[in-house]
Every structure is written in structure tokens, then in C-alpha cells.
Amino acid sequence: MKVCFNKLKNQFEKYQEEYENKALEVLRSGWYVLGKEVESFENEFAKYIGSNYCVGLASGLDALKIAFETLDIKEGDEVIVQGNAYIACIMGITVKGAKPVFVEPDEYNNLDYTKIEEKINKNTKAILVVHLYGQASNMDKICEIAKKHKLYIVEDCAQSHGAKFNNKKVGTFGDIACFSFYPSKNLGCFGDGGAITTNNKDYCEKIKILRNYGSGIRYVNEIEGYNSRLDEIQAGFLRVKLNHLDEINKERESICLRYLNEIKNNKIKLPKILDNATSVWHLFVIHTSEREKLIEYLKLNNIDTVIHYPIPPHLQKAYSKLNILKGQLPITEKFGNEILSLPLYNGMTNEEISYVIDVINNF
Numbered sequence: 001m002k003v004c005f006n007k008l009k010n011q012f013e014k015y016q017e018e019y020e021n022k023a024l025e026v027l028r029s030g031w032y033v034l035g036k037e038v039e040s041f042e043n044e045f046a047k048y049i050g051s052n053y054c055v056g057l058a059s060g061l062d063a064l065k066i067a068f069e070t071l072d073i074k075e076g077d078e079v080i081v082q083g084n085a086y087i088a089c090i091m092g093i094t095v096k097g098a099k100p101v102f103v104e105p106d107e108y109n110n111l112d113y114t115k116i117e118e119k120i121n122k123n124t125k126a127i128l129v130v131h132l133y134g135q136a137s138n139m140d141k142i143c144e145i146a147k148k149h150k151l152y153i154v155e156d157c158a159q160s161h162g163a164k165f166n167n168k169k170v171g172t173f174g175d176i177a178c179f180s181f182y183p184s185k186n187l188g189c190f191g192d193g194g195a196i197t198t199n200n201k202d203y204c205e206k207i208k209i210l211r212n213y214g215s216g217i218r219y220v221n222e223i224e225g226y227n228s229r230l231d232e233i234q235a236g237f238l239r240v241k242l243n244h245l246d247e248i249n250k251e252r253e254s255i256c257l258r259y260l261n262e263i264k265n266n267k268i269k270l271p272k273i274l275d276n277a278t279s280v281w282h283l284f285v286i287h288t289s290e291r292e293k294l295i296e297y298l299k300l301n302n303i304d305t306v307i308h309y310p311i312p313p314h315l316q317k318a319y320s321k322l323n324i325l326k327g328q329l330p331i332t333e334k335f336g337n338e339i340l341s342l343p344l345y346n347g348m349t350n351e352e353i354s355y356v357i358d359v360i361n362n363f
């Protein structure tokens with residue numbers, strides 16, 4: 001048997017007729033950018049998340065960049081973020097010259113709130129909370145710290161569409177929340193896409209202007225902006241998928257529950273879920289000190305795996321200018337050497353799941 005890491009085509013085939021109908025509807029409408037599909041999706045997604053406003057954008061990275069710009073975070077400012085974040089998180093912070101200040105992750109692979117306060121100084125403006133691998137972070141504690149020190153919270157929900165903390169969806173805790181709809185995300189379209197959710201009307205208006213050349217009224221440019229619009233056709237696809245998102249997340253959970261209950265190998269540490277938090281299982285990430293051997297063994301048995309992510313941002317060449325040396329974030333670096341994502345996708349068969357479990361248990 002061969003088990004791929006992901007099979008995106010399953011996602012299309014499961015709701016094929018709905019997507020095809022939607023594609024034709026948009027193609028035949030004669031309106032392709034910033035129209036009724038985007039507006040409807042924004043309303044439906046805001047409602048799903050539990051936010052007042054949603055603005056569709058061209059990507060998750062754009063959402064992050066525009067979030068920090070909206071909050072006027074720039075050169076001289078510092079933003080606290082977990083060391084094991086995805087590189088796009090850091091690029092969002094640094095686009096206007098702000099400095100990322102790294103905090104080590106906790107045992108749930110999320111920001112360790114106990115280590116935030118020691119990094120706060122007079123330049124600190126915000127905390128970027130990345131709900132990594134699908135699991136909600138400890139928003140009780142993080143919101144308390146942000147409130148005490150008057151810091152903004154930006155949430156990166158690119159991997160956690162629908163995850164909850166204290167029964168409330170991520171994307172509703174901070175000042176601004178950023179989403180990606182890249183095809184492999186839980187709520188993915190068939191190309192690039194992103195969005196911001198917020199409860200703040202002024203931010204919503206500024207973001208709508210920023211995404212369209214800094215223009216609220218056609219050909220009148222109030223500020224310098226971007227071209228970061230969500231296409232009508234992608235918004236249409238996202239409306240179709242949003243109707244099925246809870247079912248998609250449930251199926252992913254049922255696969256991961258089998259992994260959690262049936263993988264029994266003391267060389268492997270399984271993921272843990274924080275009390276009061278849920279995961280939408282964007283990824284199933286194990287930790288093992290024998291990772292290279294395990295990857296080889298799985299490959300020999302035709303099972304694909306991926307590392308999310310092998311090089312933490314502070315050790316990337318792109319960020320050598322931060323001057324953070326190897327060894328300064330030991331937990332982040334240890335995670336980088338131990339983590340491994342197992343195959344996980346909608347439409348994965350029981351036989352495929354059992355095969356992965358058996359091979360891992362025999363390792």
C-alpha cells in the first residue's frame with residue numbers, strides 16, 4: 001500500500017457538483033472581482049467565526065501584513081511571537097520594519113504564555129498568536145497579559161478555521177485575526193486566498209481600503225495600498241466549502257483520534273490538547289528523537305511524511321539580520337529536530353489509517 005501525505009483532489013471530488021455549478025455561475029455572471037460572492041462569503045465567514053466583520057484578501061501573508069499595517073506597527077516596534085511559527089508569520093511582522101521577538105513554544109506546540117512577560121519592554125506593541133497545527137492557544141492567559149500591558153493581539157488562524165478555546169472560536173479573541181485559504185488549509189480554496197476578521201469597524205474600513213490601492217472611492221486614493229483582493233470565483237468556492245467545514249473538521253478529528261488511540265510506540269510522543277481548547281487537526285504532528293530513522297522506515301513502507309517546519313524562522317538566512325544565534329531558542333530548535341507530520345487528509349480510508357498505525361507501531 002502507498003499512503004500519500006495529502007490528497008487535495010479528494011476535497012474537490014467530494015463536493016464536485018457544487019463546485020462546478022458555482023464555477024459556471026461566476027463565469028457566466030460577468031463579474032469577477034469584488035462582487036456579490038466576496039460580499040456574501042465575508043458575511044457568512046464573519047458569522048461562522050463569530051466576528052462582526054470579515055474582509056476577503058488575496059492570501060494569508062497579505063492578511064498578516066495588512067493587519068500590522070492597520071494597527072500602525074512599524075520600525076522601532078516589537079511583536080512577540082512563538083519561535084516555531086511559520087515563516088509567513090514573521091514576514092507579516094517585518095514588512096514595515098517591526099521586530100519579531102521570539103518566545104519558546106509550550107508542550108502543545110503553541111506560544112508558552114509563561115514566557116511572554118519577560119520579553120515585554122516599552123517598544124512592545126503586539127502579540128501574534130499562531131494557533132499552530134489546528135489547536136487553539138491558551139487565550140485566557142494571553143488576553144490577560146495583553147490587557148495588563150496594553151498590547152494588541154493579532155491571531156494567525158491560517159491553520160485553525162473553527163478551533164475553539166472556552167467554546168469560543170479562534171479569530172474572535174484578538175484585535176485582528178488572519179486567515180489563509182491556501183488549498184491545503186482546512187478551509188482551502190482552489191488557488192490563493194485569505195481574510196481578516198475583526199470586531200472593529202474602523203479597522204474593517206481601513207482594511208477594505210488597503211486591499212484596493214488605498215482607495216475607498218474609485219480612483220480616489222487616500223493612502224498607499226495594495227492589490228490584495230479575493231477573487232469572486234474563489235469566494236464562491238469558499239462559500240460552498242464553508243457549508244461543509246464542520247463536517248470536514250470532524251472527519252479529520254476522527255482520523256486523528258484513531259492515531260491517538262492506536263499508535264503505541266514509546267519512541268513516539270503523540271500530540272496533546274490543552275484543557276478548554278480544541279484542535280481542528282490541520283496537521284497531526286508527533287515528536288521523536290529518532291526522526292530521520294522513522295522517516296526512512298516510513299518511506300521504505302511507502303508512507304509519505306512532511307516536517308512543519310525543519311528550519312525555525314530565526315535560523316533562516318532571510319532573518320540572519322536579527323542576529324539570533326543557534327542555541328538561543330533551545331526548545332524551538334529541539335522541536336525543529338523532532339517534529340514529524342503524519343499523513344492526514346479528508347477521504348483517507350480506514351485501511352490507509354490502519355496501515356500507517358501498524359507500520360509506526362512496528363518501528
Ligand SMILES: *Cc1c(COP(=O)(O)O)cnc(C)c1O
Pocket residue numbers: 059060061062086088089130156158159179180181182192193194
Ligand atoms: C499558510 C499559513 C500562512 C500563510 O498563508 P498564505 O495564504 O500561504 O500566504 C500564514 N500563517 C500560517 C500559520 C500558515 O499556516
